[in-house]
Amino acid sequence: MTINTLAKGSWHREQMSCFRKMEKVIVAMQDPDMGIKMRNQRLLITVIPHAMTGHDIIAWLIKTYSICEEEALHLSGLLVRYGYIYPLKEPRSLVLRPDESPYRFQTPYFWTSNRWPASELDYAIYLAKKNIRKQGELMEYEKTRYSLLNKRINHTWDFVVMQAREQLRASKQRRKADRIVLECQEQAYWLINRPPPGVHSVLDMGLERPNNSAGVTLIETSRKALGRNRVKSSICLESFVKYSEQYQNHDPIMQGSLPSNPWISDDTTYWTMNSEMVTIPTRLRVERWSFSFMELLNDDMGRREFMTYLEKEFSAENLCFWQACEDIKHGESSRVIEKVEMIYKNFLAPGAARWVNIDSKTMDKTLEGIRNPHRFVMDDAQMHIYFLMKKDSYPRYLKSDLYKNMLAKAIVPQETKKSVFPFVRRQRHASPSPAQAVTQATEEDGHAKGGGQAGTNSAAAH
Amino acid sequence: MPLVNNKVGDDCTVGPEKALVDGKAQVDSLIKVVACHRHLASCVGGCTDSLQLRDELRRTREKALTLAGSICHHLTSHLRNKSLPEGQRKEMELLWVAFSSSLELLHVDLCKVFNISDIFSLANTVALVQTGLQGGGSEVAARALSLPDLNLAPNPTLPAGLESQERSTMEQEISHMDHMIEDMEMKVNVMRWMVEPHGPHGPQGAEALSSSDSASLAMFSVDEEQPGPPPPCQRSRISVLLLLVAVVLVAATLSVCIIFFT
Numbered sequence: 062m063t064i065n066t067l068a069k070g071s072w073h074r075e076q077m078s079c080f081r082k083m084e085k086v087i088v089a090m091q092d093p094d095m096g097i098k099m100r101n102q103r104l105l106i107t108v109i110p111h112a113m114t115g116h117d118i119i120a121w122l123i124k125t126y127s128i129c130e131e132e133a134l135h136l137s138g139l140l141v142r143y144g145y146i147y148p149l150k151e152p153r154s155l156v157l158r159p160d161e162s163p164y165r166f167q168t169p170y171f172w173t174s175n176r177w178p179a180s181e182l183d184y185a186i187y188l189a190k191k192n193i194r195k196q197g198e199l200m201e202y203e204k205t206r207y208s209l210l211n212k213r214i215n216h217t218w219d220f221v222v223m224q225a226r227e228q229l230r231a232s233k234q235r236r237k238a239d240r241i242v243l244e245c246q247e248q249a250y251w252l253i254n255r256p257p258p259g260v261h262s263v264l265d266m267g268l269e270r271p272n273n274s275a276g277v278t279l280i281e282t283s284r285k286a287l288g289r290n291r292v293k294s295s296i297c298l299e300s301f302v303k304y305s306e307q308y309q310n311h312d313p314i315m316q317g318s319l320p321s322n323p324w325i326s327d328d329t330t331y332w333t334m335n336s337e338m339v340t341i342p343t344r345l346r347v348e349r350w351s352f353s354f355m356e357l358l359n360d361d362m363g364r365r366e367f368m369t370y371l372e373k374e375f376s377a378e379n380l381c382f383w384q385a386c387e388d389i390k391h392g393e394s395s396r397v398i399e400k401v402e403m404i405y406k407n408f409l410a411p412g413a414a415r416w417v418n419i420d421s422k423t424m425d426k427t428l429e430g431i432r433n434p435h436r437f438v439m440d441d442a443q444m445h446i447y448f449l450m451k452k453d454s455y456p457r458y459l460k461s462d463l464y465k466n467m468l469a470k471a472i473v474p475q476e477t478k479k480s481v482f483p484f485v486r487r488q489r490h491a492s493p494s495p496a497q498a499v500t501q502a503t504e505e506d507g508h509a510k511g512g513g514q515a516g517t518n519s520a521a522a523h
Numbered sequence: 524m525p526l527v528n529n530k531v532g533d534d535c536t537v538g539p540e541k542a543l544v545d546g547k548a549q550v551d552s553l554i555k556v557v558a559c560h561r562h563l564a565s566c567v568g569g570c571t572d573s574l575q576l577r578d579e580l581r582r583t584r585e586k587a588l589t590l591a592g593s594i595c596h597h598l599t600s601h602l603r604n605k606s607l608p609e610g611q612r613k614e615m616e617l618l619w620v621a622f623s624s625s626l627e628l629l630h631v632d633l634c635k636v637f638n639i640s641d642i643f644s645l646a647n648t649v650a651l652v653q654t655g656l657q658g659g660g661s662e663v664a665a666r667a668l669s670l671p672d673l674n675l676a677p678n679p680t681l682p683a684g685l686e687s688q689e690r691s692t693m694e695q696e697i698s699h700m701d702h703m704i705e706d707m708e709m710k711v712n713v714m715r716w717m718v719e720p721h722g723p724h725g726p727q728g729a730e731a732l733s734s735s736d737s738a739s740l741a742m743f744s745v746d747e748e749q750p751g752p753p754p755p756c757q758r759s760r761i762s763v764l765l766l767l768v769a770v771v772l773v774a775a776t777l778s779v780c781i782i783f784f785t
Contacts, residue, residue, distance in 0.1 A: 084642065087652065088642070088650050088652070091649065091650050091651065091652055091653060092649060092650070093649055099653060102655075109655050109657075110653075110655055110657070111570070111653040111654060111655040112655070165654070165655050166652045166653055166654055166655075167652075167654070168565055168566065168568065168569045168652065168654045168656075169567065169568030169569065169639045169642065169643065169652055170564055170565040170566075170567060170568065170635055170636075170639065171565065174635075176634075176638070177631050177634060177635060180627075180631075182624060182627065182628070183628070215719075215720065216620055216715050216716055216717070216718040216719070216720065217620050217621065217624045217715070217718075217720070218720045219617065219621060219720040219721070220554065220620065220621040220624045220625065221624075223551070223554050223621070224554055224557070224558055224624075224625070224628070227554055227555045227557075227558035227559075228558040228561065228562065230555075230558075230666075231555075231558050231559045231562045231663050231666060231667075232562060232663075234660075234662035234663050234666060235658055235660070235662070235663070236657070236658050238657060239656050239657060239658050242654065242655045242656055243565070243656075246565070246654070
């Protein structure tokens with residue numbers, strides 16, 4: 062559409078090899094001694110030379126290349142379908158009939174080429190010419206394409222119409238026979254390059270070749286599937302059951318939330334007690350820190366506690382490094398590079414203020430990656446430090462006094478009691494907390510058992 | 524109108540309307556030359572290919588390139604002039620779009636001719652494709668060069684170095700065109716899709732030039748598919764007319780006979 066499509070690429074693109082071979086065959090046919098016998102085509106008044114019958118073409122192919130008739134038929138069919146020879150009697154049916162039907166060679170300018178594919182502009186000019194020449198001459202599909210092109214390249218439509226007129230005036234300078242030939246050539250060219258709907262376009266190479274790639278893709282998908290990690294479902298279920306057991310007491314639905322579920326009672330104490338900046342955390346929260354290292358790190362308060370502990374142990378730079386890497390991974394794109402530089406300066410450079418201890422292989426890889434910094438360049442180092450902390454500092458933290466004191470200090474909030482006056486708006490329980498139901502049930506059981514015994518005792522006494 | 528920019532050149536001093544008219548005339552002429560060049564290019568490699576055709580092609584090509592160069596300079600200088608009024612700018616952009624489309628066509632034709640003359644050398648005239656054309660393109664070339672007719676006397680024998688020389692000239696011209704196209708895109712920023720043509724739009728707008736050309740393909744009349752109801756009606760109309768004429772003639776002769784014998 063624009064000039065830019067005619068970039069240098071098309072100048073250097075190679076002509077497809079099948080086209081070059083067909084061109085050689087065509088050139089060989091031109092030889093006056095060894096070539097094809099030419100006849101004259103007789104129209105009503107005019108005589109146009111250089112026509113050949115399908116039968117002659119087949120005979121020549123058989124003779125020149127010593128092939129059988131079937132192959133000659135196939136080859137000549139290809140020549141017609143790719144537009145090197147066009148039929149004169151039925152221009153829209155691009156087949157080679159091995160009888161007396163006449164054919165003619167296409168001029169080299171209109172030979173099929175992948176270096177200079179037919180452009181929309183050319184097609185628009187051709188359709189405009191056809192339209193100007195005779196009003197009703199466009200076929201239905203040509204009319205739709207013409208109006209589509211008019212919409213698509215409307216900005217250059219003046220040019221299209223003017224160029225069409227000029228080309229028609231130029232062709233008027235020639236004699237009638239030549240004009241007929243030129244029109245047939247152009248028509249044949251466009252039947253190949255813009256085939257009518259429903260006709261297979263020979264220039265359409267398709268998405269992929271089905272025979273080869275089906276096997277290839279199958280091999281690829283199988284290989285990928287083999288490489289995937291697999292876990293036995295029994296092991297998976299075991300770990301799931303363990304997880305559920307561990308977290309059962311911490312689940313608000315299963316265990317209820319103390320002091321009360323804010324969604325039900327409109328009392329936001331639960332949230333305020335579990336917020337970040339609270340001085341005394343809840344017991345459940347502190348217990349969760351001992352479940353996994355990630356739980357500890359995800360909780361801001363836990364992270365601060367851990368940092369305090371590490372500062373005592375003089376290994377706080379690990380956690381700082383880990384935090385900085387997280388910041389890169391989840392932070393702004395524009396600042397990634399400067400953040401990486403800062404990390405290098407603070408943590409990785411030899412003699413840095415807070416130098417982290419990474420093994421040499423990872424260090425080399427990271428330093429290499431810092432040359433082209435991106436979001437995930439610190440991943441390996443971060444992983445190394447994470448596992449270092451998890452294996453080393455974290456278990457010691459859990460055994461440390463700091464943690465134990467925190468656990469002792471942690472409070473268990475009281476369940477808010479139902480008010481004596483039943484219609485006070487403040488404590489509207491839709492249903493009692495399941496925690497309370499469990500304790501009540503155990504109490505009732507105790508009472509019932511005691512009552513039963515007392516009853517039997519008294520019955521026995523009587 | 525004050526001189527805006529020294530680099531823009533002398534064209535600024537000319538009135539903008541005249542510049543527009545000049546530009547339009549030049550672009551029209553380029554379109555004509557490109558059409559003729561394409562017509563001549565379609566004969567290359569065929570049986571009418573000859574030294575004369577190549578010569579005509581060369582002359583048309585040179586004319587096209589000189590025209591293109593001058594239009595490029597003219598339009599670039601005017602479109603870079605920031606004080607151009609809005610209406611004038613729109614017209615200039617229209618010319619620009621037409622110019623770049625003609626350059627596109629010309630570029631493709633040049634590349635194709637270069638490629639074909641690679642395959643078909645005039646030294647071996649027996650290998651030329653027998654396309655069925657008989658006449659030469661001298662009238663077309665004359666039309667392109669705006670001359671009444673071309674008087675050429677090409678030398679009958681082919682000088683040895685001429686073809687390779689011509690090939691190198693063509694290569695240079697093609698690369699020159701490439702540079703011109705690139706320069707154009709760099710210097711002037713015209714948004715093509717915003718340009719609105721003011722010709723007739725759509726398939727209904729173009730009127731039929733003349734019916735003499737339509738007779739050429741109608742003579743063929745081997746289109747098995749009917750493009751629409753008109754053709755069979757025309758054929759039947761002609762046959763009905765002939766029948767009527769025959770009947771009238773018969774009636775006239777009969778009446779003459781009756782008058783004579785009574």
